[in-house]
Amino acid sequence: MKTIALFGTSADPPTTGHQSILRWLSQHFDWVAVWAADNPFKSHSTCLEHRMAMLHLLIAATQPAINNVGLYAELSSPRTLETVERARQRWPHAHFTLVIGSDLLAQLPQWYHISELLERVHLLVIPRPGYGITAAHLEKLKGMGAIVAIADLPGLNVSSTAYRENRESEELPPPIAAYIHQQQLYSCQDASLKRRPIHPHNGC
Ligand SMILES: Nc1ncnc2c1ncn2[C@@H]1O[C@H](COP(=O)(O)OP(=O)(O)OP(=O)(O)O)[C@@H](O)[C@H]1O
Numbered sequence: 282m283k284t285i286a287l288f289g290t291s292a293d294p295p296t297t298g299h300q301s302i303l304r305w306l307s308q309h310f311d312w313v314a315v316w317a318a319d320n321p322f323k324s325h326s327t328c329l330e331h332r333m334a335m336l337h338l339l340i341a342a343t344q345p346a347i348n349n350v351g352l353y354a355e356l357s358s359p360r361t362l363e364t365v366e367r368a369r370q371r372w373p374h375a376h377f378t379l380v381i382g383s384d385l386l387a388q389l390p391q392w393y394h395i396s397e398l399l400e401r402v403h404l405l406v407i408p409r410p411g412y413g414i415t416a417a418h419l420e421k422l423k424g425m426g427a428i429v430a431i432a433d434l435p436g437l438n439v440s441s442t443a444y445r446e447n448r449e450s451e452e453l454p455p456p457i458a459a460y461i462h463q464q465q466l467y468s469c470q471d472a473s474l475k476r477r478p479i480h481p482h483n484g485c
């Protein structure tokens with residue numbers, strides 16, 4: 282049976298952290314499905330179309346080439362349960378693993394219909410600096426029926442928030458930095474607007 286990693290991301294913008302995760306996933310799964318999504322627990326600084334475009338660039342720029350990674354706009358949903366249903370329609374015989382960073386462990390129990398989601402996928406957690414994976418997190422998830430594995434990938438100490446706040450381009454693969462420059466994204470220096478909700482003036 283084909284193993285498929287499902288990796289949804291706000292990608293606001295995608296960083297070297299996302300890139301290193303994709304590289305690792307491509308080496309450990311038959312196929313990797315990626316999409317940009319709105320996260321119901323966050324606001325976003327740039328519209329979904331730009332975030333998908335940046336993910337496309339990220340995949341194309343990754344070396345060595347990651348030929349088993351595909352970008353799927355149709356999988357995008359704020360509710361991962363809906364994403365998984367769409368994935369099951371597309372790949373009816375695949376085995377799905379949902380990929381999350383360890384920063385999401387605490388909020389995962391609040392996701393939409395989490396028990397149903399955990400019936401349909403295995404979980405793979407990517408360790409992230411500053412977000413320990415505790416026995417309490419794992420016990421809670423296992424109590425909800427989760428089958429959880431932890432990746433032997435040390436997540437990089439980078440984040441989209443750090444880029445938005447500090448504009449340090451070393452957080453970003455060069456094609457992403459170039460796209461942001463060309464499209465004049467994330468240019469607002471007003472701290473109160475750095476995490477503003479989706480708005481017609483966000484560059485789309
Ligand atoms: N450096 C990293 N190490 C481990 N996991 C990561 C890393 N960056 C992102 N992830 C994981 O990848 C997924 C998508 O992350 P997301 O696009 O929200 O990036 P982010 O840097 O966390 O963004 P933000 O700072 O805006 O919250 C999430 O599951 C997140 O936990």
Ligand SMILES: O=C(O)c1ccc[n+]([C@@H]2O[C@H](COP(=O)([O-])O)[C@@H](O)[C@H]2O)c1
Pocket residue numbers: 288289290291292317318319320321322323358359360361362385391392393
């Ligand atoms: O299903 C939910 O309730 C849910 C709640 C929060 C986040 N998600 C998804 O989790 C993925 C990662 O979100 P983020 O913002 O950490 O990149 C992304 O695909 C979101 O749509 C999903």
